Amino acid sequence: MDNTQNILARIQEITTKCHSAVILVPTNPSIDAIAASTSLYLALNKMGKTVSIACSQKVQSDLVASDKIQNVIGAGGDSLMISFPYSDGAIDKVDYNIQGQSFNLVVTPRLGHQKLNPNQVNFSYTGGLVDVIFVIDAPTLNSLGTIYTDNQNQFNGKDIVNIDRHLTNAYFGTVNYVNKTISSISELVLSIIQTLGIEIDRDIATNLYAGAAAST
Template sequence: MDNNTLSQIKEALNKNSSVAIAVGKNPGVDEMAAALSLYLAFLQNGKSVVVASASQPLVEHSSLVGIDKVKQDLGGSGGDLVVSFPYQEGEIEKVSYTLENGQLNIVVKSGEQGLSFSDKDVKFSHPSGSLGLLFIIGSPRITDLGSLFNPTDLKDTTVINLDNKKENQGFGDITVVSTRFSSVSEIAASLINLMNFKMDIDIAQNLMNGISAATDNFQSPETSAIAFEMVGILLRNGAQRGKPQQAPIVQNISEKQADDPFEALRKQIQQREQQMGQGQNQAQNQNRMQNNFPTQKPSQQFERQPGIGQVKIEDTEQKEDKNPPSDWLAPKIYKGSTDF
């Protein structure tokens, strides 16, 4: 944001004590967070502020501080009250009112065709009248604001356009529009910081949620340097970063296992029982085999007989004589039967 643009915004805020903030149809967390952060910042600095959306806030906006202050019109609490409902030619004969016990009753008398709308179609609003200063947040076209106001009524209104979308038409008296911003919340954070407005923890957390939503928790490659710079300021003012969501681990399990978490345990028990049953069957089979083929008794076993050339040790010991023969030392004469 250049100094010239910042000076113009400061001048517009100094001239107007009342400020209106508008977001278009179906705003994201980023756009709504930026709008509510500016709402809280202007409110703390003594401004009369109204914030409005062209559509009902969503559940994803529920964590943002100030979401309960978002209105469906920019008229504020004062001024005229307008009652609106669908109309088709011929279905309303006349409109009148009655006073009963301090209550004003508006009577819509139906024609012959009857009324085609129900109670849910009746809307109450305060006309915006002449707005002095209007911030439009994250809306590429002014027509995206729907029935919040009539664009022809903005001739005396200073319109400030804050957006980061490339399709933004560049409307307004003061524009802060650039695709170099990765979120609208970082634009709002930069503006609040440069204006030296007080940034409490509610404002800081709103802006942190907005930047996180727009940048996929800072994982997007489009996350700008300004976003990280603003995050540092927000953290110093009490904001906390959300934990990134981990991708779920997909297990290859059957639908039956997914429905019954104890199915795997049952299968293990069944396998264990089957193994035990097989062991018992094997033991029984071995017992049957032993009964059918009885073992030999020790008395029926044959003793080992010595083979040829083998002599029993006890026989050898009996034949041994401890005393040598008497002619052991006498000379020996060979005697043979062979003639030479």
């Protein structure tokens, strides 16, 4: 068994044992990075894992599951997080009241600012424990930006799977799947998905193709 097969076998072992995982991409992620991370997200979901994707910056993409990319580390959890677009000074106050069986969160805009558009409000759960961290297309952990620098304690004692092709990769993972000659990260993620024995459906295939095409 060559080194690549050993690495893939180790990733398979870690992934099979874990209950929850988070997939992280660097600031200003490439199309390939977004495609690879969302493909892995879809694949891990098919395995029944609790999984999330995070990036320090808001990501604009039409790829499947790109709307799942958030700016916090966490996989599931019991804390409901309500997110919406915000500009400095736009909110006057946040309050709540209880009416019968309903808990109402009240967000009041500051005078001169637009009221909150309900269509732009997103709901997710946070606070869940993470077993494994997949880092995609980042030569160093600092490349992740504030998602790393503000949460360094959450990386302690975790299995970190470093998936990258940068010549300058620092091999910071507990497992380093780094190929500096391959043309795209999506190809590396494809080999992981195949090793895990997950069926590649239309959504995964579409994303992987988009990532590979953008890098070649």
